[in-house]
Amino acid sequence: MKVEDIIREVLYIDETTELSDDIGPGQLEAWDSLGHVNIITAIEDEYDIEISPEEIGEINSITEIKKILIKKGAITE
Amino acid sequence: MKVNSIVEGFFYNSEKTPDKTALIWGNEKISYEEVSECILKVAGFLKNQGVSEGDRVAFYGEKSPLFLYTYFATHLINAVAVPLDIKLPDERLADLISQTEPHILLHPTDISHSFKQLPFDKNLLDAEPLKSFEFPDKDLTADILFTTGTTGSSKGVKLTHHNILAGAENSNIFIGNNSSDTEIIPLPLHHAFGLRRLRTNMLLGATVVLVDGFIFPKLFFDAMENYGANGICMVPAGFSIVKKLMKRTYIDYFKKLKYIEFGSSSMENSEKKDLAEALPDTRICMHYGLTEVAANIFIEFHDDDSKLNALGKPSPNTLVKIVSDAGIEQPTKEVGEIVVKGAVQTPGYWKKPELTNDSFINGWFKTGDLGFADEEGYIFLSGRKDDVMNIGGKKVFPGEIEEIINQHILVKDSACISVKESGVITGEMIKAFVVPENKEKLDLKELMNFLREKLEPFKIPSEIIFISRIPHTSSGKKQRDKLK
Numbered sequence: 001m002k003v004e005d006i007i008r009e010v011l012y013i014d015e016t017t018e019l020s021d022d023i024g025p026g027q028l029e030a031w032d033s034l035g036h037v038n039i040i041t042a043i044e045d046e047y048d049i050e051i052s053p054e055e056i057g058e059i060n061s062i063t064e065i066k067k068i069l070i071k072k073g074a075i076t077e
Numbered sequence: 078m079k080v081n082s083i084v085e086g087f088f089y090n091s092e093k094t095p096d097k098t099a100l101i102w103g104n105e106k107i108s109y110e111e112v113s114e115c116i117l118k119v120a121g122f123l124k125n126q127g128v129s130e131g132d133r134v135a136f137y138g139e140k141s142p143l144f145l146y147t148y149f150a151t152h153l154i155n156a157v158a159v160p161l162d163i164k165l166p167d168e169r170l171a172d173l174i175s176q177t178e179p180h181i182l183l184h185p186t187d188i189s190h191s192f193k194q195l196p197f198d199k200n201l202l203d204a205e206p207l208k209s210f211e212f213p214d215k216d217l218t219a220d221i222l223f224t225t226g227t228t229g230s231s232k233g234v235k236l237t238h239h240n241i242l243a244g245a246e247n248s249n250i251f252i253g254n255n256s257s258d259t260e261i262i263p264l265p266l267h268h269a270f271g272l273r274r275l276r277t278n279m280l281l282g283a284t285v286v287l288v289d290g291f292i293f294p295k296l297f298f299d300a301m302e303n304y305g306a307n308g309i310c311m312v313p314a315g316f317s318i319v320k321k322l323m324k325r326t327y328i329d330y331f332k333k334l335k336y337i338e339f340g341s342s343s344m345e346n347s348e349k350k351d352l353a354e355a356l357p358d359t360r361i362c363m364h365y366g367l368t369e370v371a372a373n374i375f376i377e378f379h380d381d382d383s384k385l386n387a388l389g390k391p392s393p394n395t396l397v398k399i400v401s402d403a404g405i406e407q408p409t410k411e412v413g414e415i416v417v418k419g420a421v422q423t424p425g426y427w428k429k430p431e432l433t434n435d436s437f438i439n440g441w442f443k444t445g446d447l448g449f450a451d452e453e454g455y456i457f458l459s460g461r462k463d464d465v466m467n468i469g470g471k472k473v474f475p476g477e478i479e480e481i482i483n484q485h486i487l488v489k490d491s492a493c494i495s496v497k498e499s500g501v502i503t504g505e506m507i508k509a510f511v512v513p514e515n516k517e518k519l520d521l522k523e524l525m526n527f528l529r530e531k532l533e534p535f536k537i538p539s540e541i542i543f544i545s546r547i548p549h550t551s552s553g554k555k556q557r558d559k560l561k
Contacts, residue, residue, distance in 0.1 A: 014522040057295035
């Protein structure tokens, strides 16, 4: 599943809400702290990886999530 | 020095320690003197707008230094502060404004109302500073803070300067923080807990670091490393988020804290015990409180380690007892309603005399919570007298969510319950049962979008289940218990 699809599913966001790469935590009403935890957990489960606290601290956009996944070999550029 | 209001205490500190940092916001450090100058400018602005004693000033409750300036400026001119949740949907915002009839509304959202509105921005600081003023009398109304009512309509809790001063002093005595401390406040400032922590620190002459919520907990650790922050206030749900995002690393940082104040909501005893063991030198305090009577019971996880399932004991200078429906004090271990008396006690609700009357019994405030006391004076919570849910420390009535769900054109009926599940960050989660008019046409995501437009985020159900009928009694009352 694509990162955007995971986010849509976790946050109950339909296609009418645009999810560009620069969107991040705190920028959508549903992407609050609780939504953020749920996204991180869903991504860890989906790609079977662990995201470290340091990496989580750097996540301020979908781009950063994708960078982490590329670094861990979970997705390709 | 004895003061009659928090704002008087703030200006006393500003005179005494003008160069001391009062606020840290991002990379900006703002001294007591600088804050006092900004307060005087906003006070000058409000005076120019014709605000006078007793007028309501409703303003955007964002986390920023401007919030503090506006809050204290309102008090300084003896007006009444009405801080508004920034996430209020338009309809609810309009309700609060029409209830309080503010002389001025400082808010970025232009909604339909008949009151003077100006943006909540730096223009407030352009006015000439107020030259002369008198600190408010202790019995004047300082704030109107809104909490949820059973029918979906919010109720405004009036708090006098005496109430908020007592709330700050009592919690300081219990927690033991002082002017040399620096506290991280990630909680919203329009809400009773976050606002009390802000007032408390400003009264002491301490420093606060304002952090925007729990979404970036690394900011807490930065504040500890860069600014020597040694205290934090949080709700258990926020703490769960910190733990999930920062995993075990949070312990290395948190064990350097002098104190934590938790707001009371669901936290497992085992978690309290683990936290006490992991942070042996930190004073870990948890309060039981309501906007109407502040933090009126406290527990400390080390001192009270044998009674961690209790709410705790009454706060300093506060009386708490358990009474029957007739107001008679219950014997030890007998369940009754928890009632509170003391200087923190609200004089009542804004323009709701009947509700005010119903909320007191023989001069004691009725919390609506059921509990009992043990032989050592610890108070235990048994449940609620009504169907209220506690979602991450915030009270939510099922009726108000159901009312909104039922407004959807494809919904016939609904019922909401709270469910306690281990691992749920907010302690309890809202589960909504919905009877669709047409199951094929009602889309779950579309319904969620509909709710997001009309409800604050913490009131959005975590789970929605479509069912064919909501159980009712013969008299038509919803039987929510049958859905559990």
